[in-house]
Amino acid sequence: MQQPNGSQPAAAVDSRRGFLAKLAAVAAGGLATLTPVAVGVWSFLDPLRRKGAAASFLPITELSAIPDDGVPRQFAVVAERIDAWTGFPREPIGAVYLRREKGSQQVEALSATCPHAGCFVELEGNARCFRCPCHNSTFTLDGGIVEPSPSPRTMDSLECRVGPHGEVAVKWENFYSGIAEKKART
Numbered sequence: 001m002q003q004p005n006g007s008q009p010a011a012a013v014d015s016r017r018g019f020l021a022k023l024a025a026v027a028a029g030g031l032a033t034l035t036p037v038a039v040g041v042w043s044f045l046d047p048l049r050r051k052g053a054a055a056s057f058l059p060i061t062e063l064s065a066i067p068d069d070g071v072p073r074q075f076a077v078v079a080e081r082i083d084a085w086t087g088f089p090r091e092p093i094g095a096v097y098l099r100r101e102k103g104s105q106q107v108e109a110l111s112a113t114c115p116h117a118g119c120f121v122e123l124e125g126n127a128r129c130f131r132c133p134c135h136n137s138t139f140t141l142d143g144g145i146v147e148p149s150p151s152p153r154t155m156d157s158l159e160c161r162v163g164p165h166g167e168v169a170v171k172w173e174n175f176y177s178g179i180a181e182k183k184a185r186t
């Protein structure tokens with residue numbers, strides 16, 4: 001009831017204060033609950049975000065380490081590995097063959113992973129072709145297929161770029177094996 005002087009009864013004031021205190025407690029509780037949920041969602045998405053970055057360019061070597069004689073040289077691809085939700089220190093995750101022609105600053109990159117079933121393709125001793133030791137697929141030095149071959153497609157080329165100071169980087173990607181189409185694993 002309104003008091004003659006216009007003030008509220010003490011009980012009404014106490015009741016309103018109590019209501020406001022409860023409202024603040026509920027809001028604080030909601031925030032406390034939402035924060036770990038938001039962190040959890042972010043953590044859940046984190047490997048997925050990093051996975052997207054996995055198809056980025058990785059530094060491999062220097063241009064001077066690739067003789068311009070048209071013969072491919074093998075280099076390890078080293079990167080930080082993410083396994084499920086765990087990050088591991090930098091380690092080899094694959095290999096590439098790099099080559100360049102006489103006087104050229106351009107570098108061609110081929111994945112060393114066989115497109116047939118994922119074995120490791122080797123450069124023949126005479127450096128005239130590649131051969132896969134698993135089922136004998138043979139490839140030319142530019143990755144072309146030599147028939148007859150169990151491999152359904154040519155070796156997988158990779159994007160490669162040379163920086164202003166001769167840094168060679170390759171866009172590292174894995175592709176599905178055993179199919180004619182060159183299809184990147186995502």
Ligand code: FES
Pocket residue numbers: 114115116117118119132133134135136137150151
């Ligand atoms: S995995 Fe290379 S030929 Fe089969």
